[in-house]
Amino acid sequence: MPFPTRLIPGAAVTLLCALSASFALASEPIHQVSAEVCKNCHQEIYKQWSGSMHAQSSAMKDPIHAAFYQSEVGSPTEEGQVAKANKKYPVCLGCHAPNAARDKTTKLDAKPAYSEGVNCVACHTLAKYKGINDEGGKLRLGISSYELADKIQAPTGLNLGLQKLTAGDDPFGGASAGGDQKPNPHLGEPVEFEGQKIPGLPMEGNPKLMRSNDACMGCHDKRNNPHGVALCGTGDEYVQSRTQVNCISCHMPIAGGMADHSLGGGHDQAMLERSVLFDLSVTPKGDKLAVDASLTNQQPHVLPTGAPFRNIYLKVTAYDAKGEVVWQSTKGHPSEDDPQAYMFLTLVNDEGKPVPPPEAKKAGADSRLKPHETRVLSYEIPAKGVVLVRGELYYNLLWPSLVKKFTQLPEELKQPVLMAEAEKMIGTP
Ligand code: HEC
Ligand code: HEC
Ligand code: HEC
Ligand code: HEC
Ligand code: HEC
Known part of the structure; x- marks a missing residue:
């Protein structure tokens, strides 16, 4: 101006x-x-x-960060705290409470500029x-x-x-x-x-x-845990995508003549809704319906990117003329009965068993959508009585194991968020 x-x-x-x-x-x-x-x-x-x-990024404000901070470091309101893993000034603060890190303090309630993250x-x-x-x-x-x-x-x-x-x-x-x-x-x-x-x-x-x-x-x-295992890699993902479009063009769009500072990500439903192109195609095939659910990651980073416990899953449901469910791809969470529909990263210990980020010794399987990847998940479902097929894509801030572990977290942080939906009627024009 x-x-x-x-x-x-x-x-x-x-x-x-x-x-x-x-x-x-x-x-x-x-x-x-x-x-x-x-x-x-x-x-x-x-x-x-x-x-x-x-x-909300400091341990005074973000309940998920606070839960990890307390177990890996300690109290956010006391001076002289060190990381349990290496007994050094907690590395977290350089990103989550940068003004406190600049003063090398761990007492985040000492000044608003610290707790404001x-x-x-x-x-x-x-x-x-x-x-x-x-x-x-x-x-x-x-x-x-x-x-x-x-x-x-x-x-x-x-x-x-x-x-x-x-x-x-x-x-x-x-x-x-x-x-x-x-x-x-x-x-x-x-x-x-x-x-x-x-x-x-x-x-x-x-x-x-x-x-x-x-x-x-x-x-x-990017960021590593104390064992050198990569936890977040939005930057590396972005480099792989070879895009020239910068972060702020999506994350700080010009609105009302100014750069928008809402900076939405995984906590922002509207941002999630825009992140994926999602559609269903349904083709009769004898006494079956062939259903293809197509997902395209619109980002030059992985979907979901960021914290390693972010995950998404797909659910497909077929309804009869009364609106009753006649078939579904999964009973609840698809990790057991439809693993292809669960897109996530695992971190594992030396025995290959999934563990929380601080304990991980290496990265396990990674089924998140690569930058700009299109993935098609296919189903064959019995056609009898089906008049509508519906697909729903859900986003979760946390792995199911962490949802169980952190009982103290507010409900809304543990609930799946509907990020995309698509429906096809059968036999009607
Ligand atoms: C007393 C009023 C006032 C306060 C308080 C204030 N600013 Fe500003 N700021 C202005 C004015 C006036 C401008 C220039 C006109 C404009 O762009 O709005 C400006 C412009 C800016 C710009 C834009 C410059 C550009 O390149 O377009 C930034 C960034 C900024 N301020 C940051 C801050 C930050 C950070 C704080 C708090 C630490 C702050 N301001 C506090 C009045 C203020
Ligand atoms: C996550 C980092 C970040 C934080 C936090 C942040 N800003 Fe900014 N701000 C930016 C960036 C990056 C731009 C430049 C965007 C552009 O010009 O495209 C910017 C632009 C601005 C502008 C110019 C806006 C325009 O389009 O003319 C002002 C004014 C401003 N910031 C003030 C603030 C104030 C006040 C706060 C706190 C309430 C704040 N910023 C917090 C990163 C940040
Ligand atoms: C000083 C460190 C710092 C800088 C610089 C910074 N961020 Fe962040 N950002 C964070 C932290 C820490 C969080 C996580 C807060 C939390 O969930 O506890 C975050 C959160 C976010 C989120 C939301 C994630 C979610 O869970 O919803 C987005 C999107 C984001 N940042 C984008 C940006 C963009 C784009 C820029 C550059 C303009 C930027 N950030 C600059 C530290 C930073
Ligand atoms: C084409 C638009 C686009 C660009 C470019 C883009 N992002 Fe994103 N970003 C999104 C959308 C949409 C989401 C929500 C879906 C998701 O979490 O992947 C998101 C999510 C995020 C999150 C949230 C992660 C979390 O844990 O909640 C962060 C952090 C982030 N982006 C950082 C960046 C950074 C840093 C860059 C630049 C290197 C960047 N993004 C470039 C669109 C974009
Ligand atoms: C290099 C910067 C950086 C460091 C160091 C860092 N974080 Fe983060 N952290 C982020 C960013 C950026 C996000 C949010 C966006 C994303 O998911 O990538 C985040 C998100 C988180 C989240 C998820 C928060 C939510 O609301 O879902 C937790 C938990 C977390 N960090 C814990 C920690 C702990 C504990 C430490 C120290 C042992 C730490 N982080 C060190 C940058 C960092």
């Missing part, structure tokens, strides 16, 4: 002088600034972010992506893969040099957002807005980071 309007320069200068006196000593490091500060002016983006998993400044102070492998080939995870800045990093390049040269006495640069006059703290001086004192939040343009996958990869490329 340009800077079309100007405050009255004289008035602004007086205000600035009065303010800088009271603010001169009050500024805190930028990575400790709470999202509540940004909310004063960036209300719409704040609302989108606060409903996102980034805002991946908050505004966590992303907007990433300056340069160094890559996920360090010089010795070891993984550097989360913020340790970045050079970090003490200024807000901005996508369009709010490089303020020219503006400072031309704004004359106007310390606010005359910035306006959405038509409303808003003072601009990004010139680096404290401002007052609607009775709130806002610290100076100096800014610089950094499109190379903010408009590319570099803004995501430090946390989303």
Whole structure:
């Protein structure tokens, strides 16, 4: 957005002088600034972010992460916690509570900027992506893969040099957002807005980071467990797909003239509904119906990507004219009676037995849909009485074994989510 309007320069200068006196000593490091500060002016983006998993990413907020964090590390409200596996500062925080990791603390309730997890400044102070492998080939995870800045990093390049040269006495640069006059703290001086004192939040343009996958990869490329087993590999999957389309074009679409900060994934039903092309074809074949269920992964990453316990499954049901079920591909979960319909990754121990991520010694079978893969699952069902065949595709955040294990989790995180459905009537045009 340009800077079309100007405050009255004289008035602004007086205000600035009065303010800088009271603010001169009050500024805190930028990575400790709470999202509540940004909310004063960036209300719409704040609302989108606060409903996102980034805002829930710390062990203070996300019940699934908290369950693992407590068993692999300990309390998120105590200082001096170390990972049980290696007795070191918990690697989790570099991605799940980056501002706390920057201060090497484990007491996440000490500051809002810690418990807020991946908050505004966590992303907007990433300056340069160094890559996920360090010089010795070891993984550097989360913020340790970045050079970090003490200024807000901005996508369009709010490089303020020219503006400072031309704004004359106007310390606010005359910035306006959405038509409303808003003072601009990004010139680096404290401002007052609607009775709130806002610290100076100096800014610089950094499109190379903010408009590319570099803004995501430090946390989303890949991650290993303590035994070196790959747990998440969205970045590797993406490279395999050889796409040029970046993460933000899907995950931060422009809506209402701004980059949407809802950043939906597996917790977002609408995002899931768009992730797959799903259809059924039904062909009579003697006294049988040949049913093909076709699934196309629309992403340049695996479906489902991310945490290794994400999984999807297909269910096919045939109904008679009264709407009664006459045939179904599975009684409940297909892992037992229709294994082809269950798409998931297994992690196993040395004996090849499936185990939770922290204990895994190697990856087991992986039946998730590859980037852009189309898969057809075929069924032959007795035709007698069938007038409708229906297919349903479900998404689960957790493996069934973890659903059983984590009894404390809220119900809605354990329920399958309907991500796609298709129906075919038989014998009617
Ligand atoms: C007092 C009001 C105010 C507060 C508080 C505020 N900003 Fe801004 N911000 C602005 C104005 C004004 C602009 C420039 C006009 C626009 O793009 O809306 C801006 C622009 C931005 C931009 C976009 C620059 C670009 O390249 O387009 C980013 C990023 C940003 N702010 C981040 C933040 C973050 C992060 C915080 C909290 C740490 C924050 N802002 C707090 C007023 C504010
Ligand atoms: C997960 C990382 C991440 C988080 C968290 C995040 N941002 Fe952003 N933000 C980005 C990226 C990447 C862009 C650039 C998108 C683009 O330009 O395509 C951006 C763009 C912006 C813009 C410019 C929007 C536009 O289209 O003009 C503003 C303003 C902004 N962010 C403010 C905030 C505020 C305020 C918060 C917290 C409430 C926040 N951001 C949280 C990554 C993040
Ligand atoms: C500082 C680390 C960090 C950065 C940078 C980051 N993320 Fe995330 N992201 C996370 C963490 C941690 C979570 C998981 C929160 C949870 O479930 O506890 C997450 C969650 C997500 C989710 C939602 C997953 C779900 O379960 O629903 C999406 C989508 C996502 N990020 C995309 C992005 C994109 C796109 C970018 C780049 C613009 C980005 N992230 C930048 C750390 C980061
Ligand atoms: C073509 C659009 C598209 C692109 C490009 C894309 N994604 Fe996704 N992404 C999706 C959809 C749709 C989902 C939901 C289905 C799923 O979980 O696979 C998703 C899911 C996710 C999740 C959620 C995982 C979880 O555990 O819930 C993360 C994280 C993610 N993407 C990160 C990325 C990153 C990082 C990039 C860039 C390297 C990227 N995505 C590129 C569309 C896209
Ligand atoms: C390299 C960054 C990174 C590190 C290190 C990391 N995580 Fe994550 N974690 C993520 C991202 C990104 C997501 C969400 C998107 C996805 O599924 O890929 C996530 C998701 C999760 C989830 C699923 C949350 C949900 O809501 O379903 C759990 C549980 C989890 N992490 C636990 C941990 C624990 C415990 C540690 C430390 C031992 C840890 N993570 C270390 C990046 C990381």
